[in-house]
Amino acid sequence: MAEDQGDIAVDIDHVTKRYGDFTALADVSLAIRSNEFFTLLGPSGCGKTTLLRCIAGFEDITLGAIRLYGDNIVDLPPNKRPVNTVFQQYALFPHMDVTRNVMFGLLRLGQSEAAARKRAGEVLDLVQLTQFADRLPAQLSGGQQQRVALARALAPNPKVLLLDEPLSALDLKLRQAVRLELQQIQQETGITFIFVTHDQEEALTMSDRIAVISDGRLQQIGTARDIYEEPDNKFVADFIGETNLIDVTVAGIDNGQATCTLPGGNHFTCPAAQGAHSGRGHLSVRPERVSLSDPAQGLLTGTVSRLIYLGTxxxxxxxxxxxxxxTARVQNSAGTRIPAMGETIGLNFEAGAARLLID
Known part of the structure; x- marks a missing residue:
């Protein structure tokens, strides 16, 4: 069923961006819903930040259209677009206290001193920085500076907030804490967030939906569960978490189900990604969905070649x-038998865990 266009905040319509002979974005189309926490995910250099900059107006597109709530904004300069951006480097004014940093953009937009100060107080309360309102940026931690940058971007009530890897400068523990704060702020404000990251865990834990990008091309869009459980291709399966990619021979595909011959000769039927075909193929199975068994009862048989202890x-x-x-991931719980190095073991897959992928 077609999506109600009234629910679409940002419509990326066949966007291509070229720098000379280099294509940074190749015919990208996606629709980001109003009030959604949407993540652009991919490795460094894949085009995700370029797409964000095209939405912001910092880069011109070569072909296509970008619509914000139905209006084509490609000809609007950045300062005329109802979007704000939080960058990797927070670019706070070092000589201004936190309140003045947040007020700066509001005053530039023509708000009165009193109105700007009142709004700054509201957003500082939202990001839990009221007690730091009089401090200079140098007197704040990295996480606090990040929240000041967020407050400054939220202050004008943008229709869309763009976040370009804003957590990359924070240490792991702080990143994990700020993720939860960002998610909560997005839910409280109802502003559409478009978040760029190369961190799969960030994308999986924060997003309503994720767009996976590689080499300037859109690979898959879906919820975290969709992307993880039902990847469309080898890149998505391998990039999102860990997976086993097992070479199989595909006899045929009928009604979305593939009949495969596994290494060792056993036959196996599993769901197939759209576009999969007969011949050589790759079966994707997550390590936590692989179980160990007696060799005689396994779909696959092999020898234990490495054991890695990871706590749980x-x-x-x-x-x-x-x-x-x-690779199988086995819980270290009471009663679980861990095989020995060199032991011959059988492998089975949980029901629905294996998926035939396209390249």
Whole structure:
């Protein structure tokens, strides 16, 4: 069913961006819903920040259209677009206290001193920085500076907030805490957030939906569960978390189900991604969905070649007869038997866990 255009905040319509002979974005189309926390995810250099800058107006597009609530904004300069951006570097004014930093943009927009100060107080309360209102940026931690930059961007009530890897400068523990704060602020304000990151965990934990991008091309859009459980292709499966990619021979596909021959000769039926075909293929199975068994009862059989202790989990690498390595993740709980190095072991997949992918 077609999506109600009234629910679309940002419509990226066949956008291409070229720098000379280099194509940074290749015919990208996606629709970001109003009040959504939407993430652009991909490795460094994939085009996600370029797309964000095109939305902001800092980059011109070569082809296509960008619509904000139905209006094409490609010809509008950045200062005329009802969007704000939080960058990796927060670019706070070092000589201004927190309140004046937040007020700066409001005063530039023509608000009175009193109105700007009142609004600054509201957003500082929202990001829990009221007690730091009189401090200079140098007197704040990295996480606090990040929240000042966020407050400054939120102050004018933008229709869309663009966030370009704003957590990358923070340490791991602080990043995890700020993720939750960002999610809560987005829900409280109802502003559409478009978040850029290369961190899969950030994307999975924060987003309503995720767009995975590689080499300037859109690979897949979906919820965190969609992307993780039902990847469309090898890149998405391999980029999002860990997965086993097992070479199989595909006899045929009927009504979305593929009949495959596994290494060792056993036959197996599983869901197939759209576009999958007969011949050589790749089966994707997450390590936590692989179970260990007696060799005689396994879909696959191999030899334990490596054991990695990770606290709650044990990663068990099993080398198959054809030399492929399959990883199983086993919980370190009471009663769980961990196989020994060199032991011959059987492998099975949880129901619905395996998926035939396209390249």
């Amino acid at each position: 989990d044990m990663h068990v690498d099993i080398t198959l007869t054809d030399g492929e390595v399959v």
